[in-house]
Amino acid sequence: MTLSFPASRLRATLKKLAALYADMDKAYTAAASAAGLDCAGCAENCCLSFFQHHTLVEWLYLQKGLAALPEDRRTGYERRAREYVDAAREAASRGETPRLMCPVNDDGLCGLYEHRLMICRLHGVPNVLLGSMGVREFPGCGPCQRLADGRELKAMDRTPLLRRLAGLEMELWGSKPGRPPKVDLTLAEMIVAGPPGK
Ligand code: SF4
Numbered sequence: 001m002t003l004s005f006p007a008s009r010l011r012a013t014l015k016k017l018a019a020l021y022a023d024m025d026k027a028y029t030a031a032a033s034a035a036g037l038d039c040a041g042c043a044e045n046c047c048l049s050f051f052q053h054h055t056l057v058e059w060l061y062l063q064k065g066l067a068a069l070p071e072d073r074r075t076g077y078e079r080r081a082r083e084y085v086d087a088a089r090e091a092a093s094r095g096e097t098p099r100l101m102c103p104v105n106d107d108g109l110c111g112l113y114e115h116r117l118m119i120c121r122l123h124g125v126p127n128v129l130l131g132s133m134g135v136r137e138f139p140g141c142g143p144c145q146r147l148a149d150g151r152e153l154k155a156m157d158r159t160p161l162l163r164r165l166a167g168l169e170m171e172l173w174g175s176k177p178g179r180p181p182k183v184d185l186t187l188a189e190m191i192v193a194g195p196p197g198k
């Protein structure tokens with residue numbers, strides 16, 4: 001399916017996503033600080049975790065970040081993304097959950113930090129999500145759980161942030177017929193595919 005959006009709507013939606021990401025970062029920093037969680041020097045790099053992402057608007061934001069990179073960096077990430085996708089398929093064919101380093105991670109540092117996706121911004125601290133299926137609770141990453149050591153840490157409520165993201169997806173879609181297509185892609189798959197609908 002070819003997907004295109006009016007340039008002014010795309011610009012406005014991505015601007016609102018940048019503001020939402022800033023609010024996510026603020027909420028995460030407050031929760032991490034309350035828990036005493038610090039990623040510096042963490043030996044359990046969560047950039048090895050297998051995550052999928054679910055919105056066109058985040059996919060487009062990621063592509064915007066990629067497009068702004070110098071060509072050699074971008075082509076390097078594209079090559080690593082293709083390798084990631086192949087290795088993830090092989091792991092899945094063996095019935096394993098892939099455990100592979102994110103293709104834009106450079107020696108422990110995120111090469112697309114300003115354009116990283118929601119999961120990268122919120123992973124780590126305990127959080128809750130209230131949805132139509134009830135309350136979903138996430139205990140936080142391993143280091144955070146060990147840090148809590150039985151203490152009850154206040155969970156960050158992801159619900160309003162996710163609602164805003166869902167709202168932006170609909171805003172981007174505008175008055176097109178139907179609903180936005182379902183997205184279930186790893187960051188590597190988003191890079192290999194290029195912009196959505198290409
Ligand atoms: S979020 Fe948790 S697992 Fe990931 S780097 Fe930070 S402390 Fe480590």
Ligand code: SF4
Binds near residue numbers: 048
């Ligand atoms: S986009 Fe950045 S923060 Fe997210 S998994 Fe990749 S390297 Fe880690």
